[in-house]
Amino acid sequence: MAEDSTTAEQQDTDEQEQSEDLKWVHPGGDSDDIPTVLNGRDMRRRLPRLVHHTFALAWQVDPRSALVLIVCQVVSGLLSALGLFATTRALSSVIQAATDPSRLDSALPSVLVLTAAAGLRALLGIVIQALSQRLSPRIQREVGTRLLLAGVRTEMSSYDADGFSDRYNAAERGVDQAQQALGQTQNLVSSLATLVAASVVLAALYPPLLPLLLLAALPQAATALKGERITYVATVATFRDRRVLYLLRWTMVAKDAADQIRTDTITPHLMGKYQSAGDRVDRTTDQAAWQRAKITLYGAAASGIASGVLWAAVWVLLDTGRISAAAAGTAIFALRSASTSLQGIIGYGSQLLRSGFYMDDADRFVKEAEQQQIRVVRGTTAITGPPERIELRGVSFSYPGSEEPTLRDVDFEVRRGEIVAVVGVNGSGKTTLMKLLCGLNLPTQGEVLWDGVSVRDLDADTLWRECSVVPQEFARWPMNVRENVTLGQPQPDGDAAVMRAAAASSADDVITTLRSGLDTLLAREMWGGVALSSGQWQRLAVARALHRGAGLLVMDEPTSDLDPHAEHRIFNGLREIARNRAVVLVTHNVGNTAAADRIVVLSSGRIVQEGTFTQLTAAQGPLRDMWLLSQNRSFPTQNHEQEPVKHAP
């Protein structure tokens, strides 16, 4: 009782600690999201389904190799049966030769057969191993590709759903495990073939021995399966903490935060988190290991007793003269083979089950993602050119799991040739509005219309071909400069288009300083790669959007890291950029909104002001307040007027 309450207290502390530590990586959610699909009936059906699934995967990735593998496997099974029959016959003759030496010669044909069968089986084993080594990585790639495609083709809202990362984590493990599944399946099938052969021999000698043998193996098989289930559940239950460990390792050693890790002296604090997450993983895995050891012991004890009964039965049969000494010797040999194969079935079967759990997680992730596939959720109307007008009509939007809407009843419009600036305090919903305009998210209420057609009805690929986006957190692709701008979609005039976009975004200054120009690899971690500053990267991100030449250009804080010269160049060229497209610009720099035709002010997800720069800076309201604040730079400073200004010689 006291132990129970201590365990309950420990669990409460674990949960409290965990929720504290996870706040920064996994806000909200609970362990119900973790996929657990196990029940007794499911477990029994699993193995045949897994064997079928693995061979089907092999068939899909390389039908010819899969066919040869299956044929070799079947022939090898038959040879194993043949070898066993030959061995038992030879053994029988040898035992009989003890009383009648003339019987020894009769063992010769069986010895020849069993030698030939063993040799052929060894050859087939080599072929099977080679084919398995060829197929296994391909199966893994196939499962990985399915996962990848399901992920990138799913609606963005899937990412915001609770438990997405846990499900993805489990599915990722499925990709790792897929590589093992074929080998485990083969070993399982081959053990099964030997068991069948040994069972036939046993059934021919004395049929009641067969059920006795199976009975002896049953407890061990059952506990092995249960053991795998315990390990799986414990692994899944520790996913979040393992992710904490992984993120901490990654964040603490990655270059991005290296300077802050040092100057902020945060290491002891992070190590504390690492320690407590690690302790929780250890506690769960220790508990599982103990549970598993306990049930394995019960299984082994039960199997041991049953095996004792089995051997005693053979003894009694021999002692009472119900079977001959030769038959008893053969039965003992067949029993040994059968119990070795049963051990194999249990061992490989449990391994396959474990791999299967994760492969099922991968399948489940793919199935769920398929229901959220963009092509399933949306229509097929194609966009054939740059839009004239993009509108939001009565749009409200809530992120999955959020109680409060992020945007409320928003009406917004931008036309081709127009520049609209969106301003508002942090969290007012500007980025969310951008994502809706581009059709990255679909509104919870109201409609986003491209030339009068709802984005729900539009073919997403053609829609996104007309979107150029500079997001706040833009991608820094570990590719060369050219690919970072073209994204593998060059314009007909190739590098000339890249350099035009680079000139408009001030990225040309960056490119000319790089030793290999457009061919420079932008990944310091790779040999020959270079590192860019944040502002240099941002110039490339703007160049990327301009190069795309789409009908809608959305820029979310595109100059936040730029120096005044680069920023000035971009805003100076904005009118030219907007000549053939609609431009929407999010900025906190109110001065830059002067470049826009119209300014929209958002507050708590609503549009609270709209007008030109002149109108809004003249009228009382939030934009004028922000404008005045940005003008007010009279901070208290020391009087440096007497000090001479230093210039470089």
Ligand SMILES: Nc1ncnc2c1ncn2[C@@H]1O[C@H](COP(=O)(O)OP(=O)(O)OP(=O)(O)O)[C@@H](O)[C@H]1O
């Ligand atoms: N994926 C998400 N899931 C849930 N809530 C989100 C998500 N993304 C943003 N939000 C919430 O929506 C609100 C608006 O966020 P948004 O990024 O649109 O603001 P913003 O005006 O662009 O802010 P900032 O000026 O800081 O960039 C915030 O309260 C934010 O917490």
